[in-house]
Amino acid sequence: MTASLVTSLAAPTATIAATPVGTSPNSIFVQIASYRDSQLIPTLLDLINKAKTPDWLRIVVCWQHAPDETLGGFWRQGFGKWRAETASNWTIQHLDYRGAKVELIDVPHMMTQGACWARNLLQQRYGGERYTLQLDSHHRFVERWDTQLIDTLELLRGESPKPMLTAYLPGFDPANDAHLRGDPQCLNFDRFGTEGVVTFRGKRLPAGKARQHPVRARFYSGHFTFADGHFAEAVQHDPDYFFLGEEISISVRAFTHGYDLYHPHYLIAWHEYTRRHRVKMWDDHTSQAKQRGEIDEHWSERNARAYRRNRALLGIDGETYTQQEFGKYGLGNERTLAEYETYAGISFTCRGVHEATLNHEPPLPPGTPRPDETTWKASLRRANDIRVCLHRNIFNKHAATPGTQDTLACAASAVVTIHDGSETVLHRKLADTSSLSEYRTNNWLDFHVIFVSALEGIPARYVVELFDEAGNLLSRVGHAVVI
Known part of the structure; x- marks a missing residue:
């Protein structure tokens, strides 16, 4: 990939950093990207009500909403102490609920540039909290989810200086969420997509020993990740990614920045997968909207550019890039891409997958030496x-x-x-x-x-x-x- 192409992709992102404030030792910076989602307010209510200590929470939402989706919906549910500020041309709506601080980055839905752009905007608001939790805007939670996650992350300090918990959560139906069920899940390899994006699928974590301790993970979930707060600064979302490609790129970038990925061994929350209850960006950012001058780009244009960027970052089919082309959105320097491939059992260059990865066996410990190239390639199958x-x-x-x-x-x-x-x-x-x-x-x-x-x-x-x-x-x- 040429420098000119990547430079055009890496347009500056407006900085809307939060003013540093005093935080508790267990403060949690919660990041939620929400696009026209009727489940946003129910998710916020459940998140706060199920927390043991709501005043640990500072929840920042990239609130991508239509004109008929107003603050009144929040006020009717008891959110209060409203004030507003302006930061880099965005209005930040400040609310409070049961001691939890809620900040809405007020983004008209036709001005958004995609899910990863929204997540990046959220990360500019990080204010030094001890932990961070990344979510989507359609979840339900177990009681005392906050203390459970903190206790588990701290439990892992003995084996990792930078652990993080991530998973595809079991699903739920917002129309019938009174009896939530499910099991903790792990992330397994699904396929190399046509464009070279590696996708995953959730699978129930086996009973027995796997349910007694967090399980090492190959992959990162965009809808549920809990880590030290510095993760929100060290591995920020590339705003030039759109949707697909986000999770495999963050998996690799987190690993190369020295983070160790784990799946929680217990049930912590549920996620709504059907998308029946919300409008999607690709429903709004259409060719007709572009012709009317409401948007600069059709969503597919952003998507195609993100695919090219992902191919360059990970070397899909042998493509290459330089660190300078990606800047802070490139790989880390604590581990190499080759070390991630050995750990995960994947070869991006030849779309190869290790037999152990296909069989859903646990990943090799980080730092495991790769065998010689002939032996390594002999263990791979092409996906x-x-x-x-x-x-x-x-x-x-x-x-x-x-x-x-x-x-x-x-x-x-x-x-x-x-x-x-x-x-x-x-x-x-x-x-x-x-x-x-x-x-x-x-x-x-x-x-x-x-x-x-x-x-x-x-x-x-x-x-x-x-x-x-x-x-x-x-x-x-x-x-x-x-x-």
Whole structure:
């Protein structure tokens, strides 16, 4: 990646630092990025009401809201002691609830630049608190969550100078949150996305020994992380990231800054995953909004730029960068990227994943020497995410019987075969009638084929064959893999 490209991505972020104030020994700086979320106020109420000591909390919310989402909603729920200040052209609304300090960075929703930009704005408000907790704006909590997290983090001091607790929390439904259930979860590798972003999925933490002590983690969760307060300064979110890429980049940057990631071994909170209860930025920041002059960029433009930035930072597919290009949003100097790859069992350069990582085995202890390159590569499998996207016209053009129309609509099943550059078959996927109906949208066949192969098995081409109910070939189309 060229310096000019990265420089254009790293636009200055307005500083809205908080005025330092006296803090208690157990003060917690809570960061919440919220975009038009009806669950924000219920989340704040539950967060504060379930804390043992609410006056330990200083909660800063990047409140990205529409004109009809007003302060009145907070006042009606008992938030008070209101005052306002202006910092770097942003209005900060100050409120109080049961002794907890709440600050709303007042951001009109069409002025936002994405989730990571919002998280960065929050981190500018860090005021020296002892701990920090990063959340989304749709959660529920256990009783005395604050003391439990503090006690657990301090328990880890014997094995790590900079521990942090992070997890994908079990889910809940805001429409029925009276009987919350679930188990503590760990983060497991899911896939290398088409654009090179590593994604994870939550999995229930096994019972037994794993439930007796915090468990070492490979990955960081954007919706729940508890750490020393200095984490909010040392590993700030890159405002030029948009959404996907945030978690793997912070995982690596935290590790290379000397932080050790752990999953809590007990249930601490719940997270709402469905997004049914809130509008998303991509619903508002549309092409129409750009044409009306309401926004500078479509959300997908920001997203594409973030993907390029992530590829450069982590060396996806061999891309490179210099530390100067990323500045404080680059890697740390306490550990190397190679050490993280050894720890997590991942190779960004070749989209490789260690067998132990695929099998959800615990990570190696930090500092474990990597074996020689031949042995290391022999332990890796290539993670593939191939997008198959073809229009009905291309299927008609390549119909088994020339002139046949609507072969895609008539198909009862499909077979996708992935080949490498020498036409060796790497993977074959059958789409039956039920799955094929899900993949057909507006005259397109569009879905992803996710699989692992030998490290040297690099996908180059896919072939899609459509069949009728009797198994007769309707069409056969080949297409180059796009990465």
